Amino acid sequence: MKKDNFESPDYYNIDDLLTEEQLLVRDATRQWVKRDLSPIIEDYAQKAEFPRQLLNGLAEIGAFGPYIPEDYGGAGLDQISYGLIMQEIERGDSGIRSTASVQSSLVMYPIFAYGSEEQKRKFLPKLASGELIGCFGLTEPDHGSNPGGMDTKFSDEGDHYLLNGAKLWISNAPFADIAVVWAKNEEGRIHGLIVERGMEGFSTPETHNKWSLRASATGELIFADVKVPKGNLLPGKSGLGAPLGCLDSARYGIAWGVIGAAMDCYHTALKYAGERMQFGKPIASFQLQQKKLAEMVTEITKAQLLAFRLGQLRNEGKATSAQISMAKRNNVDMALKIAREARQVLGAMGITGEYSIMRHMMNLESVITYEGTHDIHLLITGADITGIQAFK
Ligand code: TGC
Numbered sequence: 035m036k037k038d039n040f041e042s043p044d045y046y047n048i049d050d051l052l053t054e055e056q057l058l059v060r061d062a063t064r065q066w067v068k069r070d071l072s073p074i075i076e077d078y079a080q081k082a083e084f085p086r087q088l089l090n091g092l093a094e095i096g097a098f099g100p101y102i103p104e105d106y107g108g109a110g111l112d113q114i115s116y117g118l119i120m121q122e123i124e125r126g127d128s129g130i131r132s133t134a135s136v137q138s139s140l141v142m143y144p145i146f147a148y149g150s151e152e153q154k155r156k157f158l159p160k161l162a163s164g165e166l167i168g169c170f171g172l173t174e175p176d177h178g179s180n181p182g183g184m185d186t187k188f189s190d191e192g193d194h195y196l197l198n199g200a201k202l203w204i205s206n207a208p209f210a211d212i213a214v215v216w217a218k219n220e221e222g223r224i225h226g227l228i229v230e231r232g233m234e235g236f237s238t239p240e241t242h243n244k245w246s247l248r249a250s251a252t253g254e255l256i257f258a259d260v261k262v263p264k265g266n267l268l269p270g271k272s273g274l275g276a277p278l279g280c281l282d283s284a285r286y287g288i289a290w291g292v293i294g295a296a297m298d299c300y301h302t303a304l305k306y307a308g309e310r311m312q313f314g315k316p317i318a319s320f321q322l323q324q325k326k327l328a329e330m331v332t333e334i335t336k337a338q339l340l341a342f343r344l345g346q347l348r349n350e351g352k353a354t355s356a357q358i359s360m361a362k363r364n365n366v367d368m369a370l371k372i373a374r375e376a377r378q379v380l381g382a383m384g385i386t387g388e389y390s391i392m393r394h395m396m397n398l399e400s401v402i403t404y405e406g407t408h409d410i411h412l413l414i415t416g417a418d419i420t421g422i423q424a425f426k
């Protein structure tokens with residue numbers, strides 16, 4: 035079993051900006067990652083299997099619903115604590131952070147924000163404790179970047195709804211107990227429905243042969259005349275803005291999460307460069323390697339400041355969707371570039387599972403695509419600053 039000797043870079047003393055509670059939350063998550071996640075993750079990624087034994091630990095560290103009020107079973111933390119939890123988990127693996135993101139921001143959040151009091155009491159405490167695991171069905175085979183075009187639909191059959199359609203690329207789908215599914219009613223209006231495992235006509239086949247997020251289970255959601263009780267429709271909000279509102283919360287978490295992956299790559303490369311001798315010297319003494327390492331820590335520091343400021347805005351309820359898009363786009367791109375550079379610092383060793391860099395790099399190829407692609411987030415910034423939408 036490999037020992038995790040990670041030390042976090044903090045070039046601009048960002049720890050000084052954190053409250054005692056934020057530091058405690060961050061350090062507890064870091065310790066859990068070192069003890070329970072790091073020693074097993076490479077093996078599970080190689081096997082392409084989700085380590086289900088981590089679910090209890092994720093619940094215990096407050097990763098399921100960090101900012102959901104304690105009254106509903108959540109941890110009642112602020113947005114910066116939520117971000118730090120995501121950073122630490124993704125330092126271990128983006129796939130495990132995905133599970134926490136989906137559960138918190140894409141399943142608990144819509145039930146909390148748009149659900150009835152009865153739905154909140156029924157589902158949120160069990161989701162917070164990990165007794166129930168959820169997934170979020172928005173993307174379809176023919177509608178990825180353009181979810182508003184979705185074909186999944188439901189009709190009102192008097193005492194229940196009848197749901198038909200399919201969702202693709204759904205994190206946690208193969209083992210989720212419930213799915214928050216977005217579908218159109220007979221008037222073409224988008225609503226959220228809670229679909230429960232065991233409902234007749236509902237199946238969740240797993241998607242295999244991924245080179246990315248291998249320790250995360252991805253699958254389809256198939257609805258063939260599924261009878262959904264009327265009490266399972268989320269009554270609080272409809273229209274495309276409802277699922278997109280959940281994405282704001284998840285994208286914010288990703289903007290922090292990927293800093294963790296970048297930090298891990300940087301730390302690994304820095305340590306390796308100090309120890310690896312070539313031409314009679316540590317490779318860290320060569321200017322070309324110093325350039326890579328210096329640029330990495332500079333980009334990590336900029337990303338930390340962006341995420342921290344966004345967290346302050348979120349705490350004040352002032353962050354806009356476009357600000358969140360900018361941070362998601364910038365920070366994922368930053369992390370992916372650092373993973374590629376760090377891999378080169380390790381030479382051939384960088385391609386092996388002895389080090390985490392290649393796994394991070396492959397994971398980040400999904401992260402730069404899901405929750406809105408790199409292109410879509412640029413277009414969101416473009417539309418925000420010019421007032422002109424260039425999507426269509
Ligand atoms: P558009 O006309 O711009 O907007 C429709 C309505 O939605 C409102 N809105 C938002 N509301 C809240 N938050 C946001 N971020 C919002 N963005 C837009 C908007 O105001 C409007 O409201 P109203 O009242 O006027 O109707 O919609 P559009 O059809 O032009 O599409 C815009 C676009 C392309 C930006 C959007 O569809 C988009 O973001 N596409 C990307 C799709 C995406 O991100 N999918 C993610 C699927 S989930 C996932 O990937 C989970 S991975 C999880 C993991 O494993 O971690």
Ligand code: FAD
Nearest residue numbers: 170171172173178179203204205400404405406407409425
């Ligand atoms: P497309 O939309 O087909 O895009 C293909 C390319 O075209 C991209 O480069 C894109 O940027 C570009 N493009 C598209 N439209 C435009 C435009 N207007 N202008 C310029 N370029 C454009 N979805 C869920 O609902 N729930 C989940 O839990 C979930 N988990 C996922 C897990 C993984 C591992 C992955 C890989 C995806 C997951 N997704 C999930 C789906 C994800 O959100 C979509 O893959 C993403 O939104 C992009 O959709 P697409 O793959 O269909 O690409």
